[in-house]
Amino acid sequence: MFSTDEATARAFGLFGSLYLTSTTSSTGAVDVSMGVADPTALLVIFGLSFTVIAFAQLIYALLTQYRTDLIAARAGV
Known part of the structure; x- marks a missing residue:
């Protein structure tokens, strides 16, 4: 350039x-x-990034809860 x-x-x-x-x-x-x-591509990239991060946080929370349930079941509580 x-x-x-x-x-x-x-x-x-x-x-x-x-x-x-x-x-x-x-x-x-x-x-x-x-x-x-052109802000369209920026909005699409932001939206996709937000969606991926939100799903990752949801999956992490679900797996953490599942782990807690397994530990509780193993301990007999």
Whole structure:
């Protein structure tokens, strides 16, 4: 991106939802800016991550309760 001959370069990442733009100013300095181009992919990734973490916590709680029940049954309580 910084090695191009163009005055302005733009790159997209994370399924096109984030962008990075670099421009060369008149003094020769490189100005870089970034932002959100399309929030849909970000919302989908956030939703999937939240769902996976919620299921992992649910499974952990169920397995912990099952372990407690097994220990109690073995002890004869």
